[in-house]
Amino acid sequence: MTTGATVWLTGLPSAGKTTIAHELAGRLRTEGHRVEVLDGDEIREFLSAGLGFTREDRHTNVQRIGFVAELLARNGVLALVPVIAPYQDSREAVRKRHQTNGTAYLEIHVATPVEVCSERDVKGLYAKQAAGELTGLTGVDDPYEAPESPDLRIESQNQTVQESAASVYALLSERGLA
Ligand SMILES: Nc1ncnc2c1ncn2[C@@H]1O[C@H](COP(=O)(O)OS(=O)(=O)O)[C@@H](OP(=O)(O)O)[C@H]1O
Ligand SMILES: Nc1ncnc2c1ncn2[C@@H]1O[C@H](COP(=O)(O)OP(=O)(O)O)[C@@H](O)[C@H]1O
Structure with a gap:
């Protein structure tokens, strides 16, 4: 069985989390890895409905x-998680579960x-917030606690999607996970 891992992509809405996850997933699958993308919107429709x-x-x-990501990763899957996860303590708890x-x-x-x-503004949320039709938008009128020492920081505004995905791939490769 190949080694699994959780790769959590945290960032603001429209930062590029989902796009990078799918680009990376394609490359990893081509190479024979088992990959799942735990998409935030899908999870909210089922696992986190309500x-x-x-x-x-x-x-x-x-x-x-x-x-769920840890269960998958423990069983040899590369679990890619493009989910905002705005709070440091929530992310830390997930990291600890993996460590344990x-x-x-x-x-x-x-x-x-x-x-x-x-x-x-991929989903029009920033426009809605500006128009007063939505409150509590992460990074605008709701907190986003940026990671202090992530394994990798991506400045997507200065890169193509392929370059961003390649930088995550390079990290996985460096850690012996791809
Ligand atoms: N108020 C508010 N703040 C932030 N995001 C919002 C909000 N309302 C809806 N959305 C949309 O919900 C998508 C999924 O959110 P997540 O599950 O990733 O968020 S969280 O980690 O639980 O905070 C998230 O998806 P992405 O745009 O892919 O990040 C948003 O588009
Ligand atoms: N280097 C990059 N990485 C990821 N997305 C990028 C990049 N450059 C431009 N984009 C664009 O930014 C948008 C990001 O949207 P999305 O992936 O849905 O964000 P999120 O999942 O963080 O809400 C897409 O339209 C994508 O094509």
Whole structure:
């Protein structure tokens, strides 16, 4: 069985987490790795149905995803997790769960500045917030606690999608995980 790992991509809405995860997943699958992308939106439709965006609900969401990712990773899957995870203590709890089980865990900060994210505005959330139709948007009127020492920081505004995905791939390779 190949070695699994959780690769958590944290960052603001529209930072590029999902795009990088899918680009990387394609490359890893081509090479024969077993890969799952635990997409935030999908998880919220099923595993976390009914949860909102309060601090408590976001924490619960992140712990559930961390639990599933660890199970997958422990069984040889590369679990790619493009989920905001705005709170340091939530992310730390997920890291600890992996550590306790001896499962590899990488934290990638997709550190695209909020100005760039709000211009990309893939889902129109920044526009909605600006129009007063939405409150509690991460990075605008809700907290985002940036990781202090992630395993990798990606400045997606200065790179192509392929370059960003390649930098995560390089890290996995360096750690003997790809
Ligand atoms: N208020 C608010 N704040 C932040 N994000 C919001 C909000 N409302 C809806 N969304 C959309 O929900 C998507 C999934 O969020 P996550 O599960 O990744 O968030 S969290 O970790 O539980 O905070 C998240 O997906 P991404 O854009 O892919 O990051 C958002 O598009
Ligand atoms: N280097 C890059 N990495 C990732 N996305 C990028 C990059 N450069 C531009 N983009 C664009 O930014 C947008 C990011 O959207 P998405 O991946 O849905 O963000 P998130 O999942 O963080 O909300 C996409 O339209 C993508 O094509």
